[in-house]
Amino acid sequence: MSSKSLYSVVLPAAGIGKRMLSEIPKQYLTIAGRTIIEHTISVLLKHPQIRRVIVVLNPEDAIFNTLPIAQNPKVETTIGGKERADSVLAGLQHLDEQEQWGLVHDAARPCLSLNDISKLIAIAEQGDIGGILASRVRDTMKRSDTSNTILHTESRENLWHALTPQFFNLTELKYALETAKNDKALITDEASAIEYIGKPVKLIEGQASNLKVTQPEDLLLAEFYLTQNKNSHYMEIL
Ligand SMILES: Nc1ccn([C@@H]2O[C@H](COP(=O)(O)OP(=O)(O)OP(=O)(O)O)[C@@H](O)[C@H]2O)c(=O)n1
Ligand SMILES: C[C@](O)(CO)[C@H](O)COP(=O)(O)O
Numbered sequence: 001m002s003s004k005s006l007y008s009v010v011l012p013a014a015g016i017g018k019r020m021l022s023e024i025p026k027q028y029l030t031i032a033g034r035t036i037i038e039h040t041i042s043v044l045l046k047h048p049q050i051r052r053v054i055v056v057l058n059p060e061d062a063i064f065n066t067l068p069i070a071q072n073p074k075v076e077t078t079i080g081g082k083e084r085a086d087s088v089l090a091g092l093q094h095l096d097e098q099e100q101w102g103l104v105h106d107a108a109r110p111c112l113s114l115n116d117i118s119k120l121i122a123i124a125e126q127g128d129i130g131g132i133l134a135s136r137v138r139d140t141m142k143r144s145d146t147s148n149t150i151l152h153t154e155s156r157e158n159l160w161h162a163l164t165p166q167f168f169n170l171t172e173l174k175y176a177l178e179t180a181k182n183d184k185a186l187i188t189d190e191a192s193a194i195e196y197i198g199k200p201v202k203l204i205e206g207q208a209s210n211l212k213v214t215q216p217e218d219l220l221l222a223e224f225y226l227t228q229n230k231n232s233h234y235m236e237i238l
Pocket of ligand 1 (some may be wrong): 011012013014015016017018019020027056080081082083084085088089106107108109211213214
């Protein structure tokens, strides 16, 4: 891989956002004048090493194609599945066989910075192993029993939050996701599939502001990050 390589991004966007408790899927809620998914796709397309975004839609999605960004020639769509991992697999199946490496990023993470995309691609390009953006756990961590009583305090040393984008060899990622699916293993991100087949994954420290909009209170925080500083990379995507 050269430093000028171009990559495709698979963007799982087929979820319904149950935890957001909104009438429409959370990726279509508006923050600072644009839907969450438009913010997300805009920042990805601003990166010089990203050549296209494959948006993976729910079979019942009637909104995406009404958005102006759906007309962008670098945006393509396909249909996802029941679990996030099924949607990612559908997106990977849409890519050309010749593409060796690629990114997967949640539609629900609009506050991604261009710098973090560069950091991820650069570090993962240095070796043959894939990598993910991640942020270090900051709080004191407790392990509880099922009635929420503390069992003990976990060490936070070497404990991370997994973020996206995640950057992998696409043949390996497809194999890992299919293997885990056949074995009915619980897979919540691409790294967990690669871990499942026993391969290493690099953690690349990214900004904690790259939050996944999951619950109603996340909307205000995402708005803050997207609008906080007129000179920052966040404003470029508005
Ligand atoms: N079957 C699914 C489930 C999720 N996703 C996508 O995966 C990303 C991360 O998932 P999550 O935040 O869990 O989204 P939802 O599944 O929509 O949320 P919830 O779990 O609250 O229903 C989102 O962009 C979501 O649209 C997907 O493409 N296909
Ligand atoms: C992929 C992911 O965003 C990494 O943090 C996450 O695992 C997917 O969503 P969920 O909240 O774990 O269902």
